[in-house]
Each structure stands twice: as C-alpha cells, then as structure tokens.
Amino acid sequence: MDFNIETEEIKKTDEICKLNIIDFEPFIINDNFINNCISKSQSLCQDQCQSQEQNEEEKNLYKKNDNYYNIKFKDNLFWIFYILKYGFSKFEYETSDSSLNNNLNKKTNKKNDNNFASKGKIFILEKEEKFKMLEILKRKKDILKKYKLKNFNNIEEDLIHNEIISLKTFFSLILIENLNIILLENNKYYELKFNNINSELNIIEKIDNKYYIKMDFDENYIENIKEKYLLINNFDSKLKSIGSYKLDDLIDLAKKLNLEINKNEKKKITKKYLYDLISEVY
Secondary structure: OOOOHEEEEEEEHHHHHHHHHHHHHOOOOOOHHHHHHHHHHHHHHHHHHHHHHHHHHHHHOOOEEEEEOOOOOHHHHHHHHHHHHHHHHHHHHHHHHHHHHOOOOOOOHHHHHHHHHHHHHHHHHHHHHHHHHHHHHHHHHHHHHHHHOOOHEEEEEEOOOOOOOOOOHHHHHHHHOOOEEEEOOOEEEEEEOOOOOOOOEEEEEEEEEEEEEEOOOHHHHHHHHHHHEEEEEOOOOOOHHHHHHOOHHHHHHHHHOOOHHHHHHHHOOOOHHHHOOOHHHO
16 A cells, blocks of 8 residues: 555645645634624615715705705706706706716716716707707797897897806797796896696796796785886886885885885985986896
8 A cells, every 4th residue: 555645635635625725714703703793784774875965966056945945057948947947856867977978989987987987968958958948049039029129139148158147148948938937136027928738837936046947836825926016117226216116116126126215314305316226236
C-alpha cells in the first residue's frame, strides 16, 4: 500500500472540510451574524424611508396647501392654462421626472445630466405647446378683437420669445379654448364665462406675486369675490377719465381696491384726490 497517496488524500479532505466551514461561517448564528443582520436591517429601513420621503416630496411638488395648486415652473400662468386645457393628470404625467427620464439617453448615468435633460424636455414641451397655440390664435384673431384684446404682436412676442406670458396673453389662450375662469389679482377680478355646460368654473388667485389654482370653493366664495373685489370688464382696461366718475363712484372703487381713506377728513376728500389714489394701483 502506498501510504504517501493516502496521506495526500487525507490532506485534501481536510482542506475541503476547512473550506466548507469557512464558507458557512457568515451563516453561523453568533454575535457577528446578529450584528450584521441589525446593520443590514437599519440600512434597508433607511433606504425605504428615504424612498418614501422622496415619493411624498414628488407628490407634493405642486401643492401649496390643500386649497391651492402650485406650479413649480417659472411661467406658471402658461402652465395653469395647460392644466385647464388638458387636466391635472396629463400635466403631472408629462412633467414628472419618471416620464421625462423615459426619454433620456440610456447611456447617461449621471444625475446632473438627467436633471439637465429633464429641464430641456420641459422647455421643449412648453415651446411646442406655445407655437401650437400661436397658430390657433392667428386663425382666431376676430375673437380677440371682440374682447378688445389688441396688439396681437405683443401676444406673439410673448409666446415666441418671452420667458413668462402676460395676463393679456393668458386671457387670449383662455378665450379661444372657451374656458370659464375668475382670476383674482390685487383686489380686482376678471371673469370669463361661456355657455358651455361641460366647462366648469376655475378660480385663479395671485398670492405673493405668483398665480395658483383654487382647488376647493363654493357659491358663497364666488359671491364674496363679486361683493368685495372690483370687476375689470376690459382686459386692456384703463381707468376712465376723471369726468366719467362721480365722487361716490370713486369712493366705492377705492374701497374695493382696499385703499385707505381718512374718514376724519371726509369733507376734504375730492374727486382728484381719490382719482390719483386709485390711479396708482389700478
């Protein structure tokens, strides 16, 4: 019998046994095993929490609070029009990171590159819609003239070159889509209502130099607006000449614009004083 061969076989068997024991060490229940489990559980929990927080943050990107819908993009008047035309679901889908990233170059893995590309996609979406609406406006200039929305070149300039559209351009877009709105701004309100039973009334409010969509309101809220705010009938509206107003008319205008009138000196209040006061904010 060759004892050398047997000895080598025994050594190999011992090495295999040692290897197998080493392989199973991570799964042996001891202090190290327990500590590793705790560490992995904490890490997993942290990742899940961060994911949930991120989802909640994305969910609330547009909300100012329960009553107002906030647009995160610079030209928020235009995007309000986009929402009123297409609906909240389409807006949130088209502008969500997940939707935008589906169209990004799959070779790019850098987060900053993705953010840059997302902004580019938003810019393209905005410009495409603005050019599309401009072509529709060109074919419906007669409607704008009916509502005394003059100087079409300004509207065209807004949609092609300007970062933010004006109120005049916003109303032009609202008009050709027959959307019912009340827009509140600085103690004044504009109202557009069409005989379209399928178009609900939308309320837009300017708060701290930004426009929001009012999410929840009733008839009492609308009546309160009409009672306390000044209705502007013309979108290119300017104050009439002083001779067109009586003193009481100007006092009523000043109250609706929330202008302070010194009651102790009521006898000294003149039409010119009130007219100049109103002109500063009208």
